[in-house]
Amino acid sequence: MATTFKTFLNNDVTTTKTLLHEAIPITGAIVSGTYDQGDHNGSKTPSEFNIKNYSHGMFQSVFDYPYLSSSANHIFDISVGYSTGSALSGNISDASLNTNFKQQEKKIAMYNQMAQVLMGHDKNGKIQRFDRDGDLSDIEFGKMDEVIFLNFSRLLVKDEIKKGSFQIKFDTTPEFKKGDGAKGRHSSTNILTIKDTNAQNDFRINSPAGEYGILSASHTAVSVVTGSEQGMSHNANTDNNNRTRPGNVGLIFYQAGVVALTASIFAGGRLPGGGVDSTDEVGGLLHVPVSMSISGVPGHRSQGNLGGAAPGTMSASIDQMLTGSKIEHIANNIRRRITDISFNNTTELNSTVYFCRANHNEFNYSANPTYLTESKIRVKDVPSDMPISYVTSVGLYSPDNELMAVAKLSEPLRKDPTNELTLRVRLDY
Numbered sequence: 565m566a567t568t569f570k571t572f573l574n575n576d577v578t579t580t581k582t583l584l585h586e587a588i589p590i591t592g593a594i595v596s597g598t599y600d601q602g603d604h605n606g607s608k609t610p611s612e613f614n615i616k617n618y619s620h621g622m623f624q625s626v627f628d629y630p631y632l633s634s635s636a637n638h639i640f641d642i643s644v645g646y647s648t649g650s651a652l653s654g655n656i657s658d659a660s661l662n663t664n665f666k667q668q669e670k671k672i673a674m675y676n677q678m679a680q681v682l683m684g685h686d687k688n689g690k691i692q693r694f695d696r697d698g699d700l701s702d703i704e705f706g707k708m709d710e711v712i713f714l715n716f717s718r719l720l721v722k723d724e725i726k727k728g729s730f731q732i733k734f735d736t737t738p739e740f741k742k743g744d745g746a747k748g749r750h751s752s753t754n755i756l757t758i759k760d761t762n763a764q765n766d767f768r769i770n771s772p773a774g775e776y777g778i779l780s781a782s783h784t785a786v787s788v789v790t791g792s793e794q795g796m797s798h799n800a801n802t803d804n805n806n807r808t809r810p811g812n813v814g815l816i817f818y819q820a821g822v823v824a825l826t827a828s829i830f831a832g833g834r835l836p837g838g839g840v841d842s843t844d845e846v847g848g849l850l851h852v853p854v855s856m857s858i859s860g861v862p863g864h865r866s867q868g869n870l871g872g873a874a875p876g877t878m879s880a881s882i883d884q885m886l887t888g889s890k891i892e893h894i895a896n897n898i899r900r901r902i903t904d905i906s907f908n909n910t911t912e913l914n915s916t917v918y919f920c921r922a923n924h925n926e927f928n929y930s931a932n933p934t935y936l937t938e939s940k941i942r943v944k945d946v947p948s949d950m951p952i953s954y955v956t957s958v959g960l961y962s963p964d965n966e967l968m969a970v971a972k973l974s975e976p977l978r979k980d981p982t983n984e985l986t987l988r989v990r991l992d993y
Contacts, residue, residue, distance in 0.1 A: 569961060570926065572918060580990075582913040585729075588720050590639060590905040592735075599630055615899075617892045622670055623715070624895040641715040642895045644827065644886060645675030647693055650709035652887050667890055674891070678713055678824065682817050684772040694824050696812040697778060698768035708814070710827035710886055712898055721821035726908035727777060728764040730816050733757050733904040734829070755903060756829065757782035760816050767818075774819030781811045781829065830882040830898075915992050920958050922985040928953055952980045958987055 599614040613630035623643035629636040646652050653672060676691055683692035683700075696706040714732075716725070734756045763777030814825035885894055930953040935941065941951060954976035960969040971989045979985060 568927070568931075569965060570920075576919045576921065578917050578919075580915045580917060582915065584911040584913055585726050585908045586722070586911070588907055588909055592733075592903040594628055594639070595626055595902045595905070596900040615896075621667075621891055622674055623713075624892055624899070626899065637719055638717040639720065640717060641713075642899055643674050643713045643715070643891055644711065644894050644898075645671045645673070645678065645713065646710040646827075646886060647675050647679070648672055649693065649707075652710060652883060668887070670891060671886070674713070675709075675711060678711070678822070682771055682773045682776070682815075682820060682822060682824070694815060694826075696814075696826070698770065698776070698815070700770060706812070708824065708826040710883075711814075712825040712827055714823040714825070716821040716823070718821065720909060722909040723912045724774070724818040724910045725816065725821060726764075726910050727767055727775070727818060728760060728762060729906075729908040730760045730763075730777075730779070730823070731757065731904070731906050732823070732902065734901045735903050736830075736901070758813055758825070758829075763816075771817065773817050773822075776815050776817040778812050779814035779816055779823070779825065781813045827882050827886060913992055915990050918960065918989040918991070920987040920989055922955070922979060922987075924981050924984050927955065927979055927985075928981055930954070950980050950982070952978065955979050955985065955987070958989055960989065960991075 594614070596612065596615075600612045613632070614627040614636070616625040616627065616631045618625075623641045625631070625641050626639045627636040628639055653668065679691050679694060683694060686692055686700075692700055694708040694711055695702070696708060699706065735754065736756045737754045758779050758781050760777040760779055767775050767777045769775055813829050814823060816823050885897065928951045929935065929941075935953070956973055956976050958971045958973075959967055960971075962968050969989075969991060971987075973987075977985060
């Protein structure tokens with residue numbers, strides 16, 4: 565126990581912050597394939613043991629192992645939603661109206677919940693809609709009213725996602741069918757890559773959930789238009805002043821660990837400058853340029869096999885899927901198109917550094933009772949010899965002289981009146 569104490573001065577204490585990063589790779593085989601026991605091409609209902617659906621039907625959870633296993637780790641949740649301002653909010657295409665109304669309420673509630681937490685409210689108390697470029701002052705242009713949500717677990721994200729490190733890839737093959745995404749069978753070259761490019765230098769801070777960045781697609785050559793965006797009187801890649809906008813397709817909230825993607829990444833597109841009513845349609849991300857009858861709608865122009873129907877058939881467009889399917893089923897179809905997710909997480913390590921200084925005339929005597937024998941210092945042969953001690957540990961005490969922490973040295977350090985020591989003690993928290 566110490567008998568001599570020394571008070572820290574202001575110059576003896578400082579604080580530091582260190583950011584530790586860890587690479588997190590999530591392959592498409594884990595998301596959809598490794599634990600897939602179903603027969604996708606037959607009538608048997610697929611059973612993916614690492615995918616958990618809930619009775620409330622609001623979202624779906626993805627695990628790295630079968631979720632009933634004690635080794636399973638929660639990876640992320642996936643859900644979809646659209647705002648009351650979306651054209652889809654009044655579009656009921658399911659034969660069972662009562663069931664579909666309930667699903668619509670869930671999707672609107674999911675959008676409002678996420679928007680309230682991540683985007684906050686405006687000056688009138690109204691929930692802010694998700695914005696492609698974070699420009700909340702523009703109340704009309706660039707709003708995302710139909711959104712896919714990926715909510716990553718705190719186990720992976722830690723304190724936050726590192727800015728500029730996020731990447732997600734989707735297989736956008738029009739002929740995609742169930743099973744193509746399973747067991748790692750992603751041989752398509754039609755891959756859409758979405759990144760938060762240069763987010764470390766260009767991010768937004770006008771969110772109650774912290775900092776967020778803009779997600780852009782690697783090959784957005786045409787505007788992607790869906791839902792309420794179809795009512796716009798100008799091209800989606802330009803604003804009212806005809807200024808060119810990048811291919812922004814979503815937002816990533818770094819501290820919250822949430823990715824919000826516009827559902828229009830799975831829709832067809834139009835040539836820039838052609839206008840919304842233009843007939844110059846081109847092959848979009850999932851667009852198949854043929855006129856077909858879908859869900860009893862003659863001449864409907866299909867936007868690709870998002871649902872993964874059997875070969876040679878077409879499934880509904882993303883708009884029809886958002887309004888006519890359960891969140892669970894939409895999550896299944898979107899998840900099976902994921903080929904890869906990668907990002908670096910961040911652990912913020914805060915430290916307090918104490919510089920423990922032993923001057924030439926301090927701590928030259930040991931506090932060990934065995935240092936003395938018959939009231940004489942054992943290490944001195946004659947009275948004129950200098951006292952010698954060996955420092956083995958440093959104790960940090962409270963103002964009441966209560967021991968709070970002990971730092972052990974890797975080896976004893978000699979201390980006598982001819983030398984001085986400065987020991988750096990770091991407390992991490």
